[in-house]
Amino acid sequence: MTTATSNRKINSTPWFTFISYAIVLIIALVCVLPFIVLISGSLSTESSVLKDGYWFWPRDFSIDAFKFIFRYPQDVLSAYKVSIIITVIGTALSLLISSMSAFVISRKEIRYRNVLAFFLFFTTLFSGGLAPYYIWISRNLHLSDTYLVLILVPMFNVMYILILRSFIQGSVPEPLIESAKIDGAGYLRIYFQMILPLSKPALASIGVFMVLHYWNDWWTAMMFTNNNNMVPLQYLLYKMLSSINLSSSMAEHVANIDSPKETFKLAMTVIATGPIILAFPFVQKYFVSGITIGAVKG
Amino acid sequence: MQINTEVTTVQKPEKRRKKGNLLLDMKQNRVLYLMFVPIAIYYIIFSYIPMGGIVMAFQSYTVKGGLFSSPWVGFDNFDYFFSSGKAWLVTRNTVIYNVIFLAAYTLFSLTAAIFLSEIQKKWFKKLSQTLMFLPYFISWVTVSAFVYNFLNYEYGIVNKLLEHFNMAALDIYSGTSYWYFLLPFLYVWKWVGYGSVLYLAAIVGIDQEIYEAATIDGASRFQKIMKITLPLLKPTMIILILLGLGRIMRGEFDMFYQLIGNNGRLMDATDIIDTLAFRSLMGTADFGMASSVGVYQSVLTLIIILTANWLVRRYDKDQALF
Numbered sequence: 001m002t003t004a005t006s007n008r009k010i011n012s013t014p015w016f017t018f019i020s021y022a023i024v025l026i027i028a029l030v031c032v033l034p035f036i037v038l039i040s041g042s043l044s045t046e047s048s049v050l051k052d053g054y055w056f057w058p059r060d061f062s063i064d065a066f067k068f069i070f071r072y073p074q075d076v077l078s079a080y081k082v083s084i085i086i087t088v089i090g091t092a093l094s095l096l097i098s099s100m101s102a103f104v105i106s107r108k109e110i111r112y113r114n115v116l117a118f119f120l121f122f123t124t125l126f127s128g129g130l131a132p133y134y135i136w137i138s139r140n141l142h143l144s145d146t147y148l149v150l151i152l153v154p155m156f157n158v159m160y161i162l163i164l165r166s167f168i169q170g171s172v173p174e175p176l177i178e179s180a181k182i183d184g185a186g187y188l189r190i191y192f193q194m195i196l197p198l199s200k201p202a203l204a205s206i207g208v209f210m211v212l213h214y215w216n217d218w219w220t221a222m223m224f225t226n227n228n229n230m231v232p233l234q235y236l237l238y239k240m241l242s243s244i245n246l247s248s249s250m251a252e253h254v255a256n257i258d259s260p261k262e263t264f265k266l267a268m269t270v271i272a273t274g275p276i277i278l279a280f281p282f283v284q285k286y287f288v289s290g291i292t293i294g295a296v297k298g
Numbered sequence: 299m300q301i302n303t304e305v306t307t308v309q310k311p312e313k314r315r316k317k318g319n320l321l322l323d324m325k326q327n328r329v330l331y332l333m334f335v336p337i338a339i340y341y342i343i344f345s346y347i348p349m350g351g352i353v354m355a356f357q358s359y360t361v362k363g364g365l366f367s368s369p370w371v372g373f374d375n376f377d378y379f380f381s382s383g384k385a386w387l388v389t390r391n392t393v394i395y396n397v398i399f400l401a402a403y404t405l406f407s408l409t410a411a412i413f414l415s416e417i418q419k420k421w422f423k424k425l426s427q428t429l430m431f432l433p434y435f436i437s438w439v440t441v442s443a444f445v446y447n448f449l450n451y452e453y454g455i456v457n458k459l460l461e462h463f464n465m466a467a468l469d470i471y472s473g474t475s476y477w478y479f480l481l482p483f484l485y486v487w488k489w490v491g492y493g494s495v496l497y498l499a500a501i502v503g504i505d506q507e508i509y510e511a512a513t514i515d516g517a518s519r520f521q522k523i524m525k526i527t528l529p530l531l532k533p534t535m536i537i538l539i540l541l542g543l544g545r546i547m548r549g550e551f552d553m554f555y556q557l558i559g560n561n562g563r564l565m566d567a568t569d570i571i572d573t574l575a576f577r578s579l580m581g582t583a584d585f586g587m588a589s590s591v592g593v594y595q596s597v598l599t600l601i602i603i604l605t606a607n608w609l610v611r612r613y614d615k616d617q618a619l620f
Contacts, residue, residue: 016519020416027410027490028426031433034444037455041447053458054447101337104330111323116334121620123345126600129592130575131585132351133344135365141343156340187329216437219552223580238439241446242559262453269443273436280435284428291495 035277042066042266049262065267076271078229079236082150086232087214090151094210095203098156102164103195107187117165120158138224145227153220154213160206163293167202168195205290208283215276237272241265355593359585375586379594382587384574389547389598392570396546398478399485404539406486407493408531412523414494415501430491438556441484445470445557449480474567477558481568485553500534501527537610537617544606544619547571547599571595 033056041054048060069076101120105113127133143149172195180190196203221235231239280287324331350366355375357368379385410430417423433441448456449470457467470476504527512522549570558568560577571591578588603619611618 013519017416020413021422023413024410024417024422024426027406028429031487031491032429034447035432037447038444049453053453054450054455055458056455097336097340100333104334107327107330109327110330112320116338118620120337120341123341123349125603126349127345127592127596128349128351129355129589129596130572131579131588131592132354132365133348134579135354135359135585136348136351137344139361140365152340152344156337161337187333191333212435216439218437218439234437234439237443238556241439241443265443266447269440273440276435277432280432281428284431287431288427288495291492292499 038266038269042263042270044263046261046263062263065263066271068264069267069271075228075231075236076233076268079231079233079272082147082230083215083233085147086150086217087211089147090155090214091207091210093151094155095207098161098206099164099168099196099199099203100191102161102168103187103191105161106165106168117162120161124158134223144224145230147230149224150217150220150230150232153224154217157209157213160209164199164202164206167199167293171202172198201286201289202293205286205293208286209290212276233272237268240268352589352593352596354585355589359589371586375590376594379587379590384569384587385594387566388569388571388574388591391568392549392572393546395481395549395570398482399550400539400542400546402482402486403489403493403542404535406490408497408535410490410494411497411501412527414498415527416519427491427494430494432491433488434492438552441488441553442556445480445484471561471563474564477564477568481553481557484557485550496538497531497534500531504530533614536613540606540610540613541619544603545599547595547602549573551576 037054037056040056040058041049042065043061043063044054044058045060045062045064048058052059104110105117105120107113110116137149137153138144143152176194177190180194185193216234217232218234218238221230221232222238225231225235354365354368356370356372357363358371358374359365360368363369414423414427417426446454448454449468451457451467451469460467468476470480508526508530509522512526517525549572551570551572554568554570554573555576558564558573560581561568571594575588575591575595578584578591607619
């Protein structure tokens with residue numbers, strides 16, 4: 001890229017540079033503007049929103065909406081607990097089993113490895129549809145209202161397994177595995193002591209996508225839970241946004257008059273989305289490499 | 299992103315002669331096969347058995363009979379689905395929206411990537427990319443809060459601005475016309491950061507000597523984009539578009555459900571296959587409809603993916619999915 005940069009500078013035209021910066025800036029601003037309006041809305045007083053609507057900055061600063069949520073925080077805390085549990089356990093298990101399966105289908109000793117790969121891949125081509133899936137899980141397996149269903153339903157993505165397979169094939173040298181085998185290491189030991197550590201970069205990237213997937217999943221909860229203690233954050237947010245009702249624990253305590261309904265919605269959105277946005281700058285690197293390892297080779 | 303169905307390396311002849319069946323292979327590589335057991339069990343339970351549930355579309359589902367042994371009714375469910383007029387409506391909506399999404403996504407990702415590649419200040423490039431990624435990181439639930447924030451009839455920022463200029467406020471839930479613009483806009487908004495990384499990677503991969511030669515010949519930067527970057531990105535574009543077309547029957551359920559929900563007034567313009575299947579199942583508990591819609595979608599998806607993959611394979615064998 002450095003040579004390109006210097007070469008491009010030779011006949012750089014100022015107006016073209018200006019247009020490039022302007023277009024990129026506009027796209028970036030459009031992407032970030034809603035976040036700014038959201039945050040400033042959540043930090044406004046209810047009365048200013050009711051009078052003048054939302055704006056790009058808080059016209060009348062107040063943290064009442066947040067105070068209000070944290071006055072009766074049971075529902076929010078319980079949703080945080082559920083979201084954190086399913087995200088941590090789900091991502092860890094998913095990465096472990098995905099990479100283990102990827103290791104298996106990368107081994108040439110297995111004559112039917114492509115059959116196994118196709119066994120996984122076929123599930124992305126064809127499905128029985130939503131109805132049998134729902135009935136099977138809720139009425140036959142009786143998995144509704146369990147942590148298990150929230151963890152298992154979003155757990156795997158065949159593409160990630162296939163990406164991991166390519167990664168293992170490309171970055172773990174075969175002689176290394178062969179020599180470990182000669183030294184008497186079994187496949188399990190090779191997997192845990194060689195494949196796992198050497199796949200760290202790919203696991204980090206896929207881990208970012210899995211964390212996002214679990215954290216943002218509201219669908220599984222909507223389909224398979226009725227119990228208020230099993231509501232993850234995004235589904236709680238959805239329930240609060242779609243009904244103007246407050247969460248059950250808050251509604252018990254609050255007289256209708258002093259409840260900040262408009263700013264409350266935004267504060268709730270900030271609380272549900274905040275952690276993922278705050279964590280983002282630290283994982284951006286893995287996110288970008290995650291997109292490109294899974295992508296077509298340009 | 300590809301599955302090699304071919305054996306990539308030639309095995310030694312003496313190994314190949316030991317032809318055995320699956321069981322023999324399993325016995326010889328017991329540990330490896332055991333390591334595959336967890337994922338196999340998962341997909342049998344969560345994919346293959348529900349796949350067998352397609353029989354439900356040919357039965358009249360009863361609680362007693364359950365998933366696999368309710369009374370058979372032949373193609374009655376499909377007759378009902380096709381004669382309800384819904385089949386054409388949801389198929390049309392799904393295809394139209396997905397085509398618009400794909401076109402807008404490709405256009406904007408490409409534009410963003412090309413201009414990002416022209417930017418020389420590293421910090422500016424990094425910062426703007428970071429901002430473009432933000433929408434990808436949030437759920438459609440949060441996006442629905444944004445839509446509320448901007449377009450709410452009474453307090454929305456767009457309506458406040460319109461009011462400021464003495465224009466009439468928009469009531470987005472009153473008419474369908476807004477959504478033909480709003481949905482693609484939000485789709486692009488959410489995906490442009492992701493897409494621009496894909497195209498940017500392809501641009502970085504272009505041989506810099508071509509640009510140098512063009513510079514020596516006095517080409518302007520605009521000419522270089524039109525005559526070098528775009529033509530060389532064409533293969534990437536074609537592959538990404540074809541792969542996108544493979545998903546054309548799968549709606550963005552999250553998006554449509556979160557933004558529109560069960561709004562009756564918008565139904566005709568925004569009902570897609572996925573929302574119809576969901577509503578029949580969870581709303582009206584019309585199992586015949588729900589299961590026939592599901593099978594209809596699965597079969598169409600399968601046909602389209604096979605076609606798209608065949609086209610990719612013809613265009614560039616290495617990029618094919620299988």
